[in-house]
Amino acid sequence: MSYEETIEWLFSLENMGIKLGLERMREVLTALGNPERSFRCVHIAGTNGKGSVCAMLDSIFRETGLITGLYTSPHLVDFCERIKVQGEMIKREEVAELVKVVRETIERPDFPKGRRLTFFEVTTAVAFLYFRKKGVQMAVLEVGMGGRLDATNVVNPDCTVITRISLEHTHFLGDTLAKIAYEKAGIIKEGVTVITAEEDETALRVIDAIARDRSAPLLVAGRDIDFKLIGKGWEGIEVKLGSLDKTVKVPLIGGFQASNVAMACECAIEALSKVGRIDEIAIVKGLSKVQWPGRIEVASWSPRVIFDVSHTPDGAKVVADELKELHKGGWVLVIGVLNDKDLEGICKTFGSLATKAVATSPRTKRAYPADTVARELLNYCDEVTIESDVGAAIERALMIREPEQAVLVTGSLYVVGEAKEWLEKQRQK
Structure with missing residues (x-):
């Protein structure tokens, strides 16, 4: 084979x-x-x-x-x-x-x-x-x-x-x-x-x-x-x-x-x-x-873009608390979640970090649809948009962020994997 x-x-x-x-x-x-x-x-x-x-x-x-x-x-x-x-x-x-x-x-x-x-x-x-x-x-x-x-x-x-x-x-x-x-x-x-x-x-x-x-x-x-x-x-x-x-x-x-x-x-x-x-x-x-990709990984310094694979409320909390300390200018969230995870708990935790969010869905049948994620995010974020493709979601986040805001891409290892694929394509352009 x-x-x-x-x-x-x-x-x-x-x-x-x-x-x-x-x-x-x-x-x-x-x-x-x-x-x-x-x-x-x-x-x-x-x-x-x-x-x-x-x-x-x-x-x-x-x-x-x-x-x-x-x-x-x-x-x-x-x-x-x-x-x-x-x-x-x-x-x-x-x-x-x-x-x-x-x-x-x-x-x-x-x-x-x-x-x-x-x-x-x-x-x-x-x-x-x-x-x-x-x-x-x-x-x-x-x-x-x-x-x-x-x-x-x-x-x-x-x-x-x-x-x-x-x-x-x-x-x-x-x-x-x-x-x-x-x-x-x-x-x-x-x-x-x-x-x-x-x-x-x-x-x-x-x-x-x-x-x-x-x-x-x-x-x-x-x-x-x-x-x-x-x-x-x-x-x-x-x-x-x-x-x-x-x-x-x-x-x-x-x-x-x-x-x-x-x-x-x-x-x-x-x-x-x-x-x-x-x-x-x-x-x-x-x-x-030591190197370990996808764990508060700096994908870009300017604009500041962070990839993190946190997919439980507890994991999300320690990351959100850390990022609040590290960057005071506010955050825009790009998030997709698998359907066997605690969607409410994850969105509530990361939603407390960001004022704006882009809901997405990685390419796996195990993922929540982006609109399902968006409905949950509306309980915690002021502004929520939907982009089913992870790469498009990152691009949207970069467009809607304020100059001082950073972007966090998170919610699932699958989301971060697709984000890294998108990033590599951007670097090859």
């Missing part, structure tokens, strides 16, 4: 929907020779910040000289973003080659019938095969959904991290923070240190109970892990880390990233101690070089 045919087949598996469970994954990995056993790893779950923590850890591990793999999801623009080795995306021809291996395996007569894999399961198997092929020594694995029954939860990590938790995917994970915490804490392994920044007492009690049951040391940022935000601005943040007794500069915008930095540092120390590579200079250097 060509790469295009491969991607078409992969995305056709989305029609199966989400099927949580580990049995199918274990069967296919056994048939593939258990590639997940060929590398060490750390495993990251949570709702807000897990991608940032993954990016920090990947950068740190590379600075120590380890061959690193990074598996995250979903992607912004290109499927290949999901799977990286040494900071480089998997090549398209390698995607086609490894998907073929997995597809041929699951279509063999001796493979258990009725065990059709989902899109995420096949993609995870491809990542593991690629990491084995490339000789990865330390992989950073981001949970797709939940944790307990997620396809990535077949590994034996050196450390696990659970970032802050919010209500999300409630049809699958439960409708309370306690239920969602139970699913996230499913990645905790016997005797393996777990690190979290969770502040909700109910959720933290659930995590603590599971950690105790599995004799897993639990470290909580701000309680067991000492850190302090020293400074923040458009250039990034500065954090004092008690574990290193050093102050680090991290080029990610937002004071809320400080706890993510603390967790990444502690996780790195724990994992590196098991391979005899604790290197404080490498940790500081890795944090200073």
Whole structure:
């Protein structure tokens, strides 16, 4: 199959929907020779910040000289973003080659019938095969959904991290923070240190109970892990880390990233101690070089345009609060939201930031129509217009903004992905 045919087949598996469970994954990995056993790893779950923590850890591990793999999801623009080795995306021809291996395996007569894999399961198997092929020594694995029954939860990590938790995917994970915490804490392994920044007492009690049951040391940022935000601005943040007794500069915008930095540092120390590579200079250097697109990302300085993938009310609140501090001239909002998200909560939070808004809808059947988003925004913004195309919505926002106003493009990873495609086309003109 060509790469295009491969991607078409992969995305056709989305029609199966989400099927949580580990049995199918274990069967296919056994048939593939258990590639997940060929590398060490750390495993990251949570709702807000897990991608940032993954990016920090990947950068740190590379600075120590380890061959690193990074598996995250979903992607912004290109499927290949999901799977990286040494900071480089998997090549398209390698995607086609490894998907073929997995597809041929699951279509063999001796493979258990009725065990059709989902899109995420096949993609995870491809990542593991690629990491084995490339000789990865330390992989950073981001949970797709939940944790307990997620396809990535077949590994034996050196450390696990659970970032802050919010209500999300409630049809699958439960409708309370306690239920969602139970699913996230499913990645905790016997005797393996777990690190979290969770502040909700109910959720933290659930995590603590599971950690105790599995004799897993639990470290909580701000309680067991000492850190302090020293400074923040458009250039990034500065954090004092008690574990290193050093102050680090991290080029990610937002004071809320400080706890993510603390967790990444502690996780790195724990994992590196098991391979005899604790290197404080490498940790500081890795944090200073981290990049993670789509998280308060400055797409343009003049006019000021920000891309952010926040898609929960809690995530929206920390971003909105940060942007109010960073830019006092007011905001114009470009927003699209998926139909399994809290439309009212997201619009209410971001609507408090902006006086003008442009409602849009990314190119996915999972998105709310732009007019539905617009009706919700009218409860919070003075002026709301509709542009179904994301690129056209950004152009409209740039037209209607006042000279001192900045533009925020947000609400969904899909929206930011299409915004980045639009931006690249503008740069090529």
